[in-house]
Amino acid sequence: MSILDAYIVDTSLVIQDFLKALPLVAWVLFVVHGLAKWSYLWARSRWGEGVGVYFARKVIHMAAGGLVALLVPFLFREPWVPLILGLVLAVYVYIPHRTGRLMKWFQDPGNISEVYYCVSWGLAAFLAWPFDVRIAVFPLFLMSFGDGVTGIIRGIRQRRRVKSWDGTLGFLAVSLPVGVAVFGLAGGIAALAAALAEKSGLVDDNISVPAVSLAILLAAHQAGALPA
Template sequence: MISMVEILASVILFLWVVFVVNFLTKNLYEFMRARGMRHNVAVYYNRKVIHMLAGGLVVLLVPFIFKTPIIPLIIASLLGVLTYIPHKTEKLMYWFQTEDNMYEVSFCIMWGVILTLGWLISEGNFWFGVLPIIFMSFGDAITGIVRNMLYKRRTKSWWGNLVMALFTIPVGSILGLAGIFAGVVVSLIEHFEFNPIDDNVTVPLSSFLILALARFYTPWMLTL
Protein backbone atom coordinates (compact mmCIF):
# COMPACT_ATOMS: atom_id res chain seq x y z
CA MET A 1 0.00 0.00 0.00
CA ILE A 2 1.45 3.34 -1.07
CA SER A 3 1.18 5.91 1.71
CA MET A 4 0.39 9.61 1.46
CA VAL A 5 3.87 10.34 2.80
CA GLU A 6 5.38 8.50 -0.17
CA ILE A 7 3.14 10.34 -2.62
CA LEU A 8 3.92 13.74 -1.12
CA ALA A 9 7.64 12.98 -1.01
CA SER A 10 7.50 11.84 -4.64
CA VAL A 11 5.98 15.13 -5.73
CA ILE A 12 8.62 17.10 -3.84
CA LEU A 13 11.49 15.01 -5.20
CA PHE A 14 10.14 15.20 -8.75
CA LEU A 15 9.89 18.99 -8.49
CA TRP A 16 13.44 19.06 -7.13
CA VAL A 17 14.70 17.15 -10.17
CA VAL A 18 12.79 19.48 -12.48
CA PHE A 19 14.34 22.45 -10.69
CA VAL A 20 17.86 21.04 -11.02
CA VAL A 21 17.44 20.14 -14.69
CA ASN A 22 15.42 23.09 -15.96
CA PHE A 23 16.52 25.98 -13.78
CA LEU A 24 19.68 25.39 -11.78
CA THR A 25 21.84 23.81 -14.48
CA LYS A 26 20.44 26.06 -17.21
CA ASN A 27 21.53 29.11 -15.24
CA LEU A 28 24.80 27.43 -14.35
CA TYR A 29 25.41 26.87 -18.07
CA GLU A 30 24.82 30.56 -18.82
CA PHE A 31 27.12 31.49 -15.93
CA MET A 32 29.93 29.26 -17.22
CA ARG A 33 29.50 30.42 -20.82
CA ALA A 34 29.55 34.08 -19.76
CA ARG A 35 32.96 33.45 -18.25
CA GLY A 36 34.37 32.05 -21.46
CA MET A 37 33.93 28.34 -20.89
CA ARG A 38 33.44 26.32 -24.06
CA HIS A 39 29.98 24.90 -24.76
CA ASN A 40 31.01 21.25 -24.56
CA VAL A 41 32.85 21.77 -21.26
CA ALA A 42 29.89 23.56 -19.68
CA VAL A 43 27.52 20.85 -20.89
CA TYR A 44 29.71 18.12 -19.43
CA TYR A 45 29.91 19.84 -16.05
CA ASN A 46 26.14 20.20 -16.04
CA ARG A 47 25.62 16.52 -16.77
CA LYS A 48 27.67 15.67 -13.70
CA VAL A 49 25.84 18.20 -11.56
CA ILE A 50 22.57 16.52 -12.57
CA HIS A 51 24.09 13.12 -11.82
CA MET A 52 24.81 14.16 -8.25
CA LEU A 53 21.98 16.53 -7.33
CA ALA A 54 19.16 14.72 -9.13
CA GLY A 55 20.22 11.09 -9.32
CA GLY A 56 22.53 10.85 -6.32
CA LEU A 57 20.81 13.00 -3.73
CA VAL A 58 17.39 11.53 -4.46
CA VAL A 59 18.53 7.91 -4.26
CA LEU A 60 20.10 8.56 -0.87
CA LEU A 61 16.67 9.57 0.42
CA VAL A 62 14.81 6.59 -1.04
CA PRO A 63 15.50 4.07 1.78
CA PHE A 64 14.25 6.54 4.37
CA ILE A 65 11.03 7.49 2.56
CA PHE A 66 9.73 4.61 0.45
CA LYS A 67 8.55 1.15 1.40
CA THR A 68 8.64 -0.21 -2.15
CA PRO A 69 10.35 0.93 -5.37
CA ILE A 70 7.06 1.34 -7.24
CA ILE A 71 6.90 5.14 -7.21
CA PRO A 72 10.66 5.68 -7.75
CA LEU A 73 10.51 3.33 -10.75
CA ILE A 74 7.54 5.20 -12.21
CA ILE A 75 9.25 8.57 -11.76
CA ALA A 76 12.53 7.31 -13.23
CA SER A 77 10.66 5.92 -16.24
CA LEU A 78 8.83 9.22 -16.69
CA LEU A 79 12.10 11.13 -16.55
CA GLY A 80 13.55 8.72 -19.09
CA VAL A 81 10.71 9.56 -21.47
CA LEU A 82 11.01 13.30 -20.79
CA THR A 83 14.73 13.25 -21.58
CA TYR A 84 14.20 11.13 -24.69
CA ILE A 85 11.55 13.39 -26.26
CA PRO A 86 13.96 16.31 -26.93
CA HIS A 87 16.17 13.93 -28.92
CA LYS A 88 13.18 12.65 -30.88
CA THR A 89 11.86 16.15 -31.61
CA GLU A 90 15.35 17.59 -32.17
CA LYS A 91 14.71 20.22 -29.52
CA LEU A 92 17.52 19.43 -27.13
CA MET A 93 17.91 20.99 -23.72
CA TYR A 94 21.20 22.41 -24.93
CA TRP A 95 22.64 23.11 -21.49
CA PHE A 96 23.13 19.39 -20.77
CA GLN A 97 22.04 17.31 -23.77
CA THR A 98 24.10 16.53 -26.87
CA GLU A 99 23.23 15.23 -30.32
CA ASP A 100 25.80 12.45 -30.31
CA ASN A 101 24.40 10.41 -27.41
CA MET A 102 21.42 9.87 -25.12
CA TYR A 103 23.32 8.84 -22.01
CA GLU A 104 21.01 10.84 -19.76
CA VAL A 105 18.16 8.60 -20.91
CA SER A 106 20.03 5.43 -19.98
CA PHE A 107 20.87 7.07 -16.64
CA CYS A 108 17.17 7.46 -15.82
CA ILE A 109 16.31 3.94 -16.95
CA MET A 110 19.13 2.28 -15.04
CA TRP A 111 18.34 4.35 -11.95
CA GLY A 112 14.85 2.89 -11.79
CA VAL A 113 15.69 -0.64 -12.91
CA ILE A 114 18.67 -1.19 -10.60
CA LEU A 115 16.88 0.29 -7.61
CA THR A 116 13.95 -2.05 -8.21
CA LEU A 117 16.05 -5.16 -8.83
CA GLY A 118 18.13 -4.49 -5.73
CA TRP A 119 15.00 -4.26 -3.60
CA LEU A 120 13.62 -7.47 -5.10
CA ILE A 121 16.68 -9.71 -4.72
CA SER A 122 17.28 -8.55 -1.15
CA GLU A 123 13.66 -8.95 -0.09
CA GLY A 124 13.19 -5.29 0.70
CA ASN A 125 16.68 -3.92 1.36
CA PHE A 126 16.97 -0.79 -0.78
CA TRP A 127 20.73 -0.53 -0.31
CA PHE A 128 21.39 -3.34 -2.79
CA GLY A 129 20.10 -0.99 -5.47
CA VAL A 130 21.11 2.30 -3.88
CA LEU A 131 24.83 1.52 -3.75
CA PRO A 132 25.21 0.84 -7.50
CA ILE A 133 23.30 4.05 -8.21
CA ILE A 134 25.57 5.98 -5.84
CA PHE A 135 28.51 4.63 -7.85
CA MET A 136 26.81 5.81 -11.06
CA SER A 137 25.67 9.17 -9.70
CA PHE A 138 28.55 10.35 -7.54
CA GLY A 139 31.43 8.08 -8.54
CA ASP A 140 31.04 8.59 -12.27
CA ALA A 141 30.42 12.30 -11.75
CA ILE A 142 33.62 12.68 -9.75
CA THR A 143 35.77 11.02 -12.39
CA GLY A 144 34.05 13.07 -15.10
CA ILE A 145 34.68 16.35 -13.30
CA VAL A 146 38.35 15.48 -12.82
CA ARG A 147 38.71 14.64 -16.52
CA ASN A 148 36.91 17.81 -17.53
CA MET A 149 39.21 19.90 -15.36
CA LEU A 150 42.32 18.23 -16.78
CA TYR A 151 41.45 17.90 -20.46
CA LYS A 152 38.50 20.29 -21.08
CA ARG A 153 36.73 17.62 -23.13
CA ARG A 154 34.99 14.30 -22.77
CA THR A 155 37.68 11.64 -22.59
CA LYS A 156 38.84 8.77 -20.41
CA SER A 157 41.69 9.12 -17.93
CA TRP A 158 43.13 6.85 -15.25
CA TRP A 159 43.50 9.91 -13.04
CA GLY A 160 39.75 10.25 -13.02
CA ASN A 161 39.33 6.56 -12.27
CA LEU A 162 41.80 6.79 -9.39
CA VAL A 163 39.77 9.58 -7.82
CA MET A 164 36.62 7.57 -8.44
CA ALA A 165 38.14 4.60 -6.60
CA LEU A 166 38.98 6.82 -3.64
CA PHE A 167 35.23 7.44 -3.40
CA THR A 168 33.65 4.13 -4.41
CA ILE A 169 35.82 1.83 -2.30
CA PRO A 170 35.10 3.41 1.11
CA VAL A 171 31.46 4.00 0.19
CA GLY A 172 31.18 0.40 -0.96
CA SER A 173 32.20 -0.74 2.52
CA ILE A 174 28.62 0.07 3.58
CA LEU A 175 27.74 -3.38 2.24
CA GLY A 176 30.94 -5.08 3.36
CA LEU A 177 33.60 -6.83 1.29
CA ALA A 178 31.24 -7.29 -1.64
CA GLY A 179 30.61 -3.55 -1.71
CA ILE A 180 34.33 -2.81 -1.55
CA PHE A 181 35.00 -5.23 -4.40
CA ALA A 182 32.18 -3.63 -6.40
CA GLY A 183 33.76 -0.23 -5.77
CA VAL A 184 37.06 -1.46 -7.19
CA VAL A 185 35.43 -3.02 -10.25
CA VAL A 186 33.33 0.02 -11.19
CA SER A 187 36.32 2.35 -10.88
CA LEU A 188 38.07 0.17 -13.46
CA ILE A 189 35.18 -0.60 -15.79
CA GLU A 190 34.22 3.07 -16.05
CA HIS A 191 37.45 3.65 -17.95
CA PHE A 192 36.29 1.54 -20.89
CA GLU A 193 33.53 2.19 -23.40
CA PHE A 194 31.47 -0.52 -25.05
CA ASN A 195 29.47 1.46 -27.61
CA PRO A 196 26.54 1.77 -27.78
CA ILE A 197 26.47 0.77 -24.09
CA ASP A 198 27.69 3.61 -21.89
CA ASP A 199 28.98 3.76 -18.33
CA ASN A 200 25.54 4.68 -17.04
CA VAL A 201 24.79 1.05 -17.81
CA THR A 202 28.08 -0.72 -17.12
CA VAL A 203 28.79 0.93 -13.75
CA PRO A 204 25.48 0.21 -11.98
CA LEU A 205 24.95 -3.13 -13.72
CA SER A 206 28.39 -4.55 -12.91
CA SER A 207 28.21 -3.48 -9.27
CA PHE A 208 24.67 -4.79 -8.94
CA LEU A 209 25.68 -8.19 -10.33
CA ILE A 210 28.53 -8.41 -7.82
CA LEU A 211 26.17 -7.64 -4.95
CA ALA A 212 23.56 -10.07 -6.28
CA LEU A 213 26.09 -12.89 -6.57
CA ALA A 214 27.31 -12.17 -3.05
CA ARG A 215 23.73 -12.17 -1.79
CA PHE A 216 23.10 -15.68 -3.08
CA TYR A 217 26.51 -17.37 -2.98
CA THR A 218 28.79 -15.55 -0.52
CA PRO A 219 26.54 -13.78 2.00
CA TRP A 220 29.46 -13.58 4.43
CA MET A 221 30.84 -10.81 2.19
CA LEU A 222 27.85 -8.61 3.01
CA THR A 223 27.13 -6.61 6.13
CA LEU A 224 23.47 -5.79 5.42
Protein backbone atom coordinates in the same frame (compact mmCIF):
# COMPACT_ATOMS: atom_id res chain seq x y z
CA MET B 1 8.29 -14.04 1.40
CA SER B 2 9.16 -14.86 -2.19
CA ILE B 3 10.80 -12.47 -4.61
CA LEU B 4 7.53 -12.03 -6.49
CA ASP B 5 5.72 -11.09 -3.29
CA ALA B 6 7.83 -7.94 -3.09
CA TYR B 7 6.31 -6.78 -6.38
CA ILE B 8 2.66 -7.22 -5.40
CA VAL B 9 0.98 -3.87 -5.91
CA ASP B 10 -0.42 -2.38 -2.73
CA THR B 11 -2.47 0.57 -3.94
CA SER B 12 -2.38 2.43 -0.63
CA LEU B 13 1.41 2.20 -0.42
CA VAL B 14 1.82 3.28 -4.04
CA ILE B 15 -0.36 6.35 -3.42
CA GLN B 16 1.55 7.23 -0.26
CA ASP B 17 4.89 6.86 -2.03
CA PHE B 18 3.66 8.88 -4.99
CA LEU B 19 2.74 11.77 -2.68
CA LYS B 20 6.16 11.55 -1.02
CA ALA B 21 7.77 11.66 -4.46
CA LEU B 22 6.15 14.93 -5.55
CA PRO B 23 8.65 17.20 -3.72
CA LEU B 24 11.49 15.10 -5.14
CA VAL B 25 10.15 15.54 -8.67
CA ALA B 26 10.01 19.30 -8.08
CA TRP B 27 13.62 19.21 -6.84
CA VAL B 28 14.79 17.23 -9.88
CA LEU B 29 13.11 19.73 -12.24
CA PHE B 30 14.73 22.60 -10.36
CA VAL B 31 18.13 20.97 -10.70
CA VAL B 32 17.64 20.30 -14.43
CA HIS B 33 16.24 23.72 -15.34
CA GLY B 34 17.91 25.86 -12.71
CA LEU B 35 21.03 24.57 -11.00
CA ALA B 36 22.34 22.72 -14.07
CA LYS B 37 21.81 25.73 -16.32
CA TRP B 38 23.65 27.99 -13.90
CA SER B 39 26.44 25.43 -13.66
CA TYR B 40 26.63 25.25 -17.45
CA LEU B 41 26.97 29.03 -17.77
CA TRP B 42 29.61 29.16 -15.04
CA ALA B 43 31.72 26.33 -16.50
CA ARG B 44 31.31 27.56 -20.09
CA SER B 45 32.66 30.96 -19.15
CA ARG B 46 35.82 29.33 -17.81
CA TRP B 47 36.47 26.27 -19.96
CA GLY B 48 34.29 26.54 -23.05
CA GLU B 49 31.02 25.13 -24.41
CA GLY B 50 31.91 21.44 -24.32
CA VAL B 51 33.03 21.50 -20.70
CA GLY B 52 29.98 23.58 -19.78
CA VAL B 53 27.61 20.92 -21.12
CA TYR B 54 29.60 18.10 -19.54
CA PHE B 55 29.72 19.93 -16.21
CA ALA B 56 25.95 20.47 -16.20
CA ARG B 57 25.31 16.80 -16.91
CA LYS B 58 27.38 15.77 -13.92
CA VAL B 59 25.67 18.30 -11.66
CA ILE B 60 22.36 16.66 -12.61
CA HIS B 61 23.86 13.24 -11.86
CA MET B 62 24.86 14.26 -8.36
CA ALA B 63 22.32 16.86 -7.24
CA ALA B 64 19.26 15.17 -8.76
CA GLY B 65 19.79 11.44 -9.28
CA GLY B 66 22.36 10.98 -6.53
CA LEU B 67 20.59 12.87 -3.79
CA VAL B 68 17.23 11.24 -4.50
CA ALA B 69 18.87 7.80 -4.61
CA LEU B 70 20.18 8.27 -1.08
CA LEU B 71 16.62 8.97 0.09
CA VAL B 72 15.00 5.95 -1.57
CA PRO B 73 15.36 3.48 1.37
CA PHE B 74 13.99 6.05 3.81
CA LEU B 75 11.04 7.39 1.82
CA PHE B 76 9.62 4.56 -0.27
CA ARG B 77 7.88 1.42 0.95
CA GLU B 78 7.40 -0.35 -2.39
CA PRO B 79 9.39 -0.59 -5.66
CA TRP B 80 6.90 0.67 -8.21
CA VAL B 81 7.07 4.42 -7.67
CA PRO B 82 10.90 4.57 -7.95
CA LEU B 83 10.71 2.50 -11.15
CA ILE B 84 7.94 4.64 -12.62
CA LEU B 85 9.78 7.86 -11.72
CA GLY B 86 12.91 6.64 -13.47
CA LEU B 87 11.00 5.67 -16.62
CA VAL B 88 8.96 8.89 -16.70
CA LEU B 89 12.13 10.96 -16.41
CA ALA B 90 13.71 8.84 -19.16
CA VAL B 91 10.83 9.76 -21.47
CA TYR B 92 11.09 13.40 -20.35
CA VAL B 93 14.73 13.68 -21.40
CA TYR B 94 14.27 11.55 -24.53
CA ILE B 95 11.48 13.65 -26.06
CA PRO B 96 13.78 16.62 -26.80
CA HIS B 97 16.03 14.29 -28.81
CA ARG B 98 13.03 13.18 -30.88
CA THR B 99 11.68 16.70 -31.41
CA GLY B 100 15.04 18.41 -31.90
CA ARG B 101 14.30 20.83 -29.07
CA LEU B 102 17.23 19.94 -26.87
CA MET B 103 17.89 21.40 -23.47
CA LYS B 104 21.21 22.58 -24.81
CA TRP B 105 22.82 23.33 -21.48
CA PHE B 106 23.18 19.59 -20.81
CA GLN B 107 21.94 17.59 -23.81
CA ASP B 108 24.15 16.49 -26.69
CA PRO B 109 22.41 15.70 -30.00
CA GLY B 110 24.68 12.71 -30.53
CA ASN B 111 24.39 11.25 -27.03
CA ILE B 112 21.33 10.02 -25.13
CA SER B 113 23.19 8.70 -22.09
CA GLU B 114 20.94 10.71 -19.78
CA VAL B 115 18.08 8.48 -20.95
CA TYR B 116 20.10 5.38 -20.00
CA TYR B 117 20.83 6.98 -16.64
CA CYS B 118 17.15 7.40 -15.80
CA VAL B 119 16.25 3.87 -16.88
CA SER B 120 19.16 2.36 -14.92
CA TRP B 121 18.21 4.40 -11.87
CA GLY B 122 14.67 3.05 -11.81
CA LEU B 123 15.62 -0.53 -12.66
CA ALA B 124 18.39 -0.79 -10.05
CA ALA B 125 16.02 0.08 -7.21
CA PHE B 126 13.33 -2.21 -8.65
CA LEU B 127 15.60 -5.24 -9.04
CA ALA B 128 17.26 -4.91 -5.63
CA TRP B 129 14.03 -4.36 -3.72
CA PRO B 130 13.18 -8.00 -2.86
CA PHE B 131 16.66 -8.54 -1.39
CA ASP B 132 17.51 -5.24 0.28
CA VAL B 133 16.82 -1.89 -1.35
CA ARG B 134 19.95 -0.49 0.28
CA ILE B 135 21.93 -2.66 -2.12
CA ALA B 136 20.60 -0.51 -4.98
CA VAL B 137 21.77 2.72 -3.39
CA PHE B 138 25.48 2.06 -3.79
CA PRO B 139 25.31 1.35 -7.57
CA LEU B 140 23.26 4.54 -7.91
CA PHE B 141 25.84 6.34 -5.76
CA LEU B 142 28.58 5.10 -8.10
CA MET B 143 26.64 6.17 -11.20
CA SER B 144 25.82 9.57 -9.72
CA PHE B 145 28.70 10.70 -7.51
CA GLY B 146 31.55 8.47 -8.68
CA ASP B 147 30.92 9.12 -12.35
CA GLY B 148 29.95 12.73 -11.58
CA VAL B 149 33.31 13.52 -10.00
CA THR B 150 35.04 11.60 -12.80
CA GLY B 151 33.37 13.73 -15.45
CA ILE B 152 34.13 17.01 -13.74
CA ILE B 153 37.82 16.10 -13.31
CA ARG B 154 38.16 15.05 -16.95
CA GLY B 155 36.22 18.04 -18.20
CA ILE B 156 38.40 20.54 -16.36
CA ARG B 157 41.74 18.78 -16.90
CA GLN B 158 41.28 17.37 -20.41
CA ARG B 159 38.79 19.96 -21.72
CA ARG B 160 37.01 17.20 -23.63
CA ARG B 161 35.09 13.94 -23.11
CA VAL B 162 37.77 11.30 -22.76
CA LYS B 163 38.29 8.20 -20.62
CA SER B 164 41.47 9.35 -18.89
CA TRP B 165 42.95 7.78 -15.77
CA ASP B 166 42.79 10.99 -13.72
CA GLY B 167 39.01 10.74 -13.80
CA THR B 168 39.14 7.05 -12.88
CA LEU B 169 41.28 7.85 -9.85
CA GLY B 170 38.70 10.45 -8.84
CA PHE B 171 36.00 7.81 -9.19
CA LEU B 172 37.90 5.45 -6.90
CA ALA B 173 38.72 8.18 -4.38
CA VAL B 174 35.00 8.86 -3.94
CA SER B 175 33.72 5.29 -4.24
CA LEU B 176 36.19 2.91 -2.59
CA PRO B 177 36.01 4.35 0.95
CA VAL B 178 32.19 4.40 0.87
CA GLY B 179 31.96 0.90 -0.57
CA VAL B 180 34.30 -0.60 2.01
CA ALA B 181 32.70 1.31 4.89
CA VAL B 182 29.16 0.18 4.02
CA PHE B 183 29.60 -3.23 2.39
CA GLY B 184 33.11 -4.33 3.36
CA LEU B 185 35.20 -6.24 0.83
CA ALA B 186 32.25 -6.73 -1.54
CA GLY B 187 31.69 -2.98 -1.62
CA GLY B 188 35.34 -2.37 -2.45
CA ILE B 189 35.24 -4.95 -5.25
CA ALA B 190 32.01 -3.42 -6.60
CA ALA B 191 33.56 0.06 -6.62
CA LEU B 192 36.73 -1.15 -8.36
CA ALA B 193 34.81 -3.16 -10.95
CA ALA B 194 32.51 -0.21 -11.65
CA ALA B 195 35.48 2.14 -12.09
CA LEU B 196 37.10 -0.26 -14.59
CA ALA B 197 33.78 -0.69 -16.43
CA GLU B 198 33.45 3.08 -16.70
CA LYS B 199 37.02 3.47 -17.90
CA SER B 200 36.69 0.76 -20.55
CA GLY B 201 33.93 2.61 -22.40
CA LEU B 202 32.78 -0.66 -23.98
CA VAL B 203 29.21 0.00 -22.81
CA ASP B 204 27.68 3.33 -21.84
CA ASP B 205 28.73 3.89 -18.23
CA ASN B 206 25.17 4.70 -17.21
CA ILE B 207 24.46 1.06 -17.96
CA SER B 208 27.74 -0.67 -17.11
CA VAL B 209 28.44 0.99 -13.76
CA PRO B 210 25.13 0.15 -12.04
CA ALA B 211 24.84 -3.25 -13.75
CA VAL B 212 28.31 -4.47 -12.73
CA SER B 213 28.18 -3.15 -9.17
CA LEU B 214 24.60 -4.31 -8.56
CA ALA B 215 25.43 -7.82 -9.81
CA ILE B 216 28.40 -8.04 -7.44
CA LEU B 217 26.42 -6.82 -4.43
CA LEU B 218 23.47 -9.11 -5.13
CA ALA B 219 25.83 -12.08 -5.50
CA ALA B 220 27.53 -11.16 -2.21
CA HIS B 221 24.14 -10.79 -0.54
CA GLN B 222 23.04 -14.22 -1.70
CA ALA B 223 26.34 -15.69 -0.48
CA GLY B 224 25.91 -14.05 2.93
CA ALA B 225 29.07 -11.99 2.40
CA LEU B 226 27.62 -8.57 3.21
CA PRO B 227 27.83 -7.02 6.70
CA ALA B 228 24.60 -7.25 8.69
